[in-house]
Amino acid sequence: MLEYLYFPHDISTFGPQVDWLFELIFWIVIVVWIAVMIAMLVFMIRYRARPGRKAQYIEGNSRLEIVWTMATAAILVALAFMSRSTWADIKEHGPPGEVFFLVNAKQFNWEFTYPGPGGKFGAKHDLTIENEMHVPVNKVVRIDLTSRDVIHSFFVPNLRLKQDVVPGHVIHVWFEATETGQYEIACAELCGFGHSGMKASLTVQSQEDFDKWLKDQYAHPPAPPAPAAPAAPPQGASPR
Incomplete structure (x- = not known):
């Protein structure tokens, strides 16, 4: 239900567990x-100020406070146990x-490196592309x-x-994507003045289209990404 109201369309195998x-x-x-x-609302109406009615001092109810504190703790503990397996599936296993x-x-790009045609990293034929996965x-x-x-x-809603x-x-x-299409990759951590523009695209394709695209990239590799510029010193700071 929430997917149709608030969440973007789910295309992940573990998405239903997270949404649940x-x-x-x-x-x-x-x-x-x-x-x-x-x-x-009941208390506001029942205990509202009325002519001739004196205010009363009411002490707290220790038993009631213990009950709602324990009920809240029980709910939190239950949620922790229920989410443990989902967390383990996504983060650990x-x-x-x-x-x-x-x-x-x-700052402020994503570099995606694909292994060389042999399927191993570290070779001179590794392919690095900015903002395109x-x-x-x-x-x-x-x-x-x-x-x-x-x-x-790294956030892919x-x-x-x-x-x-x-x-x-x-x-x-x-992750394992279950539907083809193009989706947004964003940075969800405030990382500097260009944070809002740190976006990339995720393209999910059929195996045939993916192999064809990758082969074409190996044949015509893009220019290597520019090295990151050194951070500028704060205004008023003298260089050492």
């Missing part, structure tokens, strides 16, 4: 909000990869994420995939 948890939390919040609003990428974040449909894609400069966040990208660390993520 969001919907469960959403309806818990809605029920609690309605109960609180009804109680507030996952199926073996069939397609592999290196993704390097920098192509993957085959119904294939497990594994990505090694890292950053050149500051913390970024249609895949329900979000992962911080930390300089000096290589972080592994995976």
Whole structure:
């Protein structure tokens, strides 16, 4: 239901699990909000100021406070246990990869490196393209994420995939897209003045179209990405 109201269309194999948890939390919040609003309206009407009525000092009810505190804690613990398996499937385990990428974040672009024609990284035929990622449909894609400069966040809403990208660390993520099409990749971490424009496109293709596109890129490789410019010193700071 929430997908049609708020969420972008899901194209990920683990998307339904993520959406189900969001919907469960959403309806818990809605029920609690309605109960609180009804109680507030009842109290406002019942205990409103009226002529001849004196205000009363009412002490707290320890038993009631313990009950609602324990109920809230029980809900949070239950949600933690229910989400543990989903978290493990997405972040810890996952199926073996069939397609592999290196993704390097920098202010303010994404660099996607495809392995050479032999399928291995480190060769001179590795292919690096800025802001354009192509993957085959119904294939497990594994990505090694890292950053050149500051913390970024690799966010593909249609895949329900979000992962911080930390300089000096290589972080592994995976996904399997179930529908062809073009989707947005964004940075979800405030990373500098150009943060809002740090976008890329994800193109999900049939295996045949993906192989054809990749072969054409190997035959006519794009110009290598420009090196990242050094950060300018703050205004008023004298260079050392």
